Amino acid sequence: xxxxxxxxxxxxxxxxxxxxxxxxxxxxxxxxxxxxxxxxxxxxxxxxxxxxxxxxxxxxxxxxxxxxxxxxxxxxxxxxxxxxxxxxxxxxxxxxxxxxxxxxxxxxxxxxxxxxxxxxxxxxxxxxxxxxxxxxxxxxxxxxxxxxxxxxxxxxxxxxxxxxxxxxxxxxxxxxxxxxxxxxxxxxxxxxxxxxxxxxxxxxxxxxxxxxxxxxxxxxxxxxxxxxxxxxxxxxxxxxxxxxxxxxxxxxxxxxxxxxxxxxxxxxxxxxxxxxxxxxxxxxxxxxxxxxxxxxxxxxxxxxxxxxxxxxxxxxxxxxxxxxxxxxxxxxxxxxxxxxxxxxxxxxxxxxxxxxxxxxxxxxxxxxxxxxxxxxxxxxxxxxxxxxxxxxxxxxxxxxxxxxxxxxxxxxxxxxxxxxxxxxxxxxxxxxxxxxxxxxxxxxxxxxxxxxxxxxxxxxxxxxxxxxxxxxxxxxxxxxxxxxxxxxxxxxxxxxxxxxxxxxxxxxxxxxxxxxxxxxxxxxxxxxxxxxxxxxxxxxxxxxxxxxxxxxxxxxxxxxxxxxxxxxxxxxxxxxxxxxxxxxxxxxxxxxxxxxxxxxxxxxxxxxxxxxxxxxxxxxxxxxxxxxxxxxxxxxxxxxxxxxxxxxxxxxxxxxxxxxxxxxxxxxxxxxxxxxx
Numbered sequence: 001x002x003x004x005x006x007x008x009x010x011x012x013x014x015x016x017x018x019x020x021x022x023x024x025x026x027x028x029x030x031x032x033x034x035x036x037x038x039x040x041x042x043x044x045x046x047x048x049x050x051x052x053x054x055x056x057x058x059x060x061x062x063x064x065x066x067x068x069x070x071x072x073x074x075x076x077x078x079x080x081x082x083x084x085x086x087x088x089x090x091x092x093x094x095x096x097x098x099x100x101x102x103x104x105x106x107x108x109x110x111x112x113x114x115x116x117x118x119x120x121x122x123x124x125x126x127x128x129x130x131x132x133x134x135x136x137x138x139x140x141x142x143x144x145x146x147x148x149x150x151x152x153x154x155x156x157x158x159x160x161x162x163x164x165x166x167x168x169x170x171x172x173x174x175x176x177x178x179x180x181x182x183x184x185x186x187x188x189x190x191x192x193x194x195x196x197x198x199x200x201x202x203x204x205x206x207x208x209x210x211x212x213x214x215x216x217x218x219x220x221x222x223x224x225x226x227x228x229x230x231x232x233x234x235x236x237x238x239x240x241x242x243x244x245x246x247x248x249x250x251x252x253x254x255x256x257x258x259x260x261x262x263x264x265x266x267x268x269x270x271x272x273x274x275x276x277x278x279x280x281x282x283x284x285x286x287x288x289x290x291x292x293x294x295x296x297x298x299x300x301x302x303x304x305x306x307x308x309x310x311x312x313x314x315x316x317x318x319x320x321x322x323x324x325x326x327x328x329x330x331x332x333x334x335x336x337x338x339x340x341x342x343x344x345x346x347x348x349x350x351x352x353x354x355x356x357x358x359x360x361x362x363x364x365x366x367x368x369x370x371x372x373x374x375x376x377x378x379x380x381x382x383x384x385x386x387x388x389x390x391x392x393x394x395x396x397x398x399x400x401x402x403x404x405x406x407x408x409x410x411x412x413x414x415x416x417x418x419x420x421x422x423x424x425x426x427x428x429x430x431x432x433x434x435x436x437x438x439x440x441x442x443x444x445x446x447x448x449x450x451x452x453x454x455x456x457x458x459x460x461x462x463x464x465x466x467x468x469x470x471x472x473x474x475x476x477x478x479x480x481x482x483x484x485x486x487x488x489x490x491x492x493x494x495x496x497x498x499x500x501x502x503x504x505x506x507x508x509x510x511x512x513x514x515x516x517x518x519x520x521x522x523x524x525x526x527x528x529x530x531x532x533x534x535x536x537x538x539x540x541x542x543x544x545x546x547x548x549x550x551x552x553x554x555x556x557x558x559x560x561x562x563x564x565x566x567x568x569x570x571x572x573x574x575x576x577x578x579x580x581x582x583x584x585x586x587x588x589x590x591x592x593x594x595x596x597x598x599x600x601x602x603x604x605x606x607x608x609x610x611x612x613x614x615x616x617x618x619x620x621x622x623x624x625x626x627x628x629x630x631x632x633x634x635x636x637x638x639x640x641x642x643x644x645x646x647x648x649x650x651x652x653x654x655x656x657x658x659x660x661x662x663x664x665x666x667x668x669x670x671x672x673x674x675x676x677x
Contacts, residue, residue, distance in 0.1 A: 027353030028108055028346060029247055030279070031203075032320040035287035037239045039223055042230030044639040049231070049240035051646070054280055057460060058244040060452045061417060062255060062272040063445070064424065067433035069259030070268060070440075075363035076253030077508065079260065083428040090423050091253060092504035094416055095364045097407055098252035098357045100496060103387035104400045105357070106177065109350045110169035110392070111322055114150065116343040117169075122336030129339060132330040135301045142327035152394045157489050160394025167392045173354070174381045174388075180355045181362070182377055200282070202345035207285055209338070210292030215302075217632060219295020223287055224636040232618045234467045241464055242408045247279055249356060251416040257360040267658070269441035274654045281647045290320070297328040321346065358384075368512055398489065406493035418461035422603065425454030426577075426596040429585045442657040447582075454581075455574060455603065462607025467614050528580040532594035535576030539601040542570035546605055549612070566609045574602035 038046045072079040076091035122129045130149075133141035147153040152163050210216055230236045249255055259268070329339045362380060366373050391400045406412055424430055430450050438444040472478050477487050479494070545566045549559055577599035584591045 027247070028105075028112075028321070028350040029243070030283040031286045031290070031346060031349060034243055034247065034283035035223065035290045036320050037243055038287055039291070041233070041236040041239055042227045043222070044224045044226035044636050045228050045231055046236060046240060047639060047643065049237045050244065050280075051643075053241045053244040054248075054276055056452065057241065057417070057457050058248050058250065059272055059276040060449060060457065061250050061421070062248055062276055063269055063437060063449070064421070064433065064453055065250065065256040066259040066262075066268045066272055067437040068424070069256035070262050070266065071433060071436045073260050075257045075260060075360060075367045077364050078367045078512075079256055080423070081508075083424065087423050087427065088508035089501065089504040090416075090419055091256075091364070092507045093419070093500050094252040094413070095361055096500045096503055097413060097416065097497075098254065099361050100403065100407055100500075101252070102354060102357050102361065102384055104391050104403060105350070105354050106173040106384065107166070107170055107388050107391040107396070107400060109173040109347065109354060110166055111150075112343050112346045112350060113169040113172055114165065115322065115326065116340065116347060119336050119339040119343055123340060125336075127334065127336045129326070129330050129335055131326050132335070133327075134331070138301075138327050138330060139323075142323045142330070146322045146326070151397060153397055154394040155398070156395055157398050158395050159390065159399075162389060163392050163394065163396075166396075167389070170388050170392055171385060173351075174385050176351060177355045177358055178377060178381050180351065181359050182374065199345040199348045202341050202348075203282070203286060203289060205341060206293065206338075206345070207289040209332070210289050210296060213292065213296025213299070215295045215297075215299020216292040217295065218298055218630045219291035219293065220288065221630055221632050221636070222295070223291035224639060225633050226635050226639065234464070234471045234614070234618070237464055238414075238468045238471075241461070242412075242414050245413045245417055246408045247283065248276060249353070251413040251420055252357065253360040253364060254356045257363045258356065260363070265440055267441045268437040269443055269445060270654050270657055274651065274658075277647055277650045277654070281651070284643055284647070290325075293328045294324060297331050300331050368507070368510070370512075399492075402489040402493045403496060406497050411494065411497040414461060415465055418458055418465060421453050421457045421461070422600055425450075425458065426581070426599050430454060431585065442654075442660075450582075451578070454578060454599070458603045459606050459610070462603055463610040463614070466608050466611035470611065470615055526590050526592050527584040528595055529592045531576055531580045532592040532598060535573040535580065535598035535602070536594050538569045538573035538576065539598045539605060542566045542573065542605040542609075543601060545569070546608055563609055563613060567606060570602045570605040570609065573598050574606065577602065 038044075038050075068079050068083070069075075072082045074082065076094055077088050078091070080091035081088035118130060131142045131145040132138065150163075150165065152161070154160050210219075245251055262268075325342060326339065329335055329342060332338050358377075358380065362373065362377055365371065365376050365380075369376075390396055408414075424433070430453055434445050434447075434449055479487055479490055481487055542565075545562050548554075549562050549566070554562070577595045580595040581591055581599070
């Protein structure tokens, strides 16, 4: 595969790219999504699946997307096509999901613009905020203002009337997104020097202010005290992995597209670790700011004789940002100023993520069609505003929650991440990307990275997908209500994510005006047939036994024995297929098609078997009543220490490698195999 010969626009500096990528990763979800999910799904215990997700899946996949984008110098669809013609649809699938996200993400930005304007008015009106109040009255004021006064909210899923006080800020959000990207990535690389550090500064102000409030420890106890029983629930793991994918902008083409604009000698591996750890640090510190502030608010109401517990004002998604926060901020002195700081931070956090997703969709369309960038961006903005109208109606918030849940849930980007790893790990010479990244990076990846992408990550994500699938369909009223009739919101959400692969296949079939990216090469000798066939036999044996367990009623003892045999035979097939790819996946030979089939089938078998075990185990765990205390437990202090150590040591090491590499002017030497690739 040859690199593009034409000159492609690139980032002005390494710092500009890193900040832009961090800006895409660090968004609105960091300030309310991560803290709320940690609070709701086990407190400090939630950090176990989250750290596993970011270390074993998030950062390795970030390196994968950076490598592919930098190697091909194209946005997601064309990048996958350059690996294999049949893989273009994988790139389009992510772009379509990204487009769905930018139909509702700017709506949340519109909320932020509205509250920012109200905060500015409060500053000039003597500090009065329209939702101000104390105790229970203050909570009711904040809820009533957001849901009734501002949104005109109705609980039904009928759309109702357009709320113009939300629509016009939506237009402003799209206009600002347009201004941020209409001149290309060089303009973006300048904008992010303001929009990325500024929210960090504001977050630091909010954190310090929150920690100095009386009662802050009470809030931190709600945030960090672990509830270990939550680890037995698939929802905890699903939301941890989903949060990593969404927060790092994985699988919907953003990071891949950004890397396609990198200079040819730019670092890949170290940049990915810096971005991943910076995103985690921002999320975790944002949670401290959030719950310290809420703890201070709860303490103030207790002292006033009209107590409101932390749990009273914590609600998911927009409710935390636009009900709990406004209420908590209204309790502070100079409340309008703190409200201004908070919502300005939200806007600067959100705008980077919004225009990064828009840029990935834009670059994919331009790469595919050759249309003028300016025209496509204007049309995209108008279409985005048009779809956004759905979410600015009286019932729009309900639909926003449903669509977001499907995009970031079992059926959305986490499944697409699984597909991405399978496609590049088994249907492409993954070592090309590793060697390409190593030649340009501050530190080199070993062969272990190939195995993560090819085997470990697909098994983890596959197990999580099957486990979550069972959890969805075994729950009540998922698609069909017990009382009769369809659960139409879930049906619509499922249709939206199901249409994504269909549309992606159609788009991949459209002929591009550019010359063919993958010219036909001379036929190569096929090798590894016998080993591939042996791996396929083992994977088929495990498949047959798996069907037996799922179809035929058996005793627990027999099932346990068969599960062990299934996993062992599938692992045997997986290792055989992997060894064939390692031995014969070179430039002078072609691997038997049986090897990737055996490998992929083995991954599926292991995932289903492990999910079956987890389903059985979690059924035995009895739900317990969560009891919150007002003090941090010993486990919470240990968790705090481990997280800060991970972030400080990890980022310190990355910056040391970057500075030592820059000082020496050395890079990892290019290998002959890389040159051949």
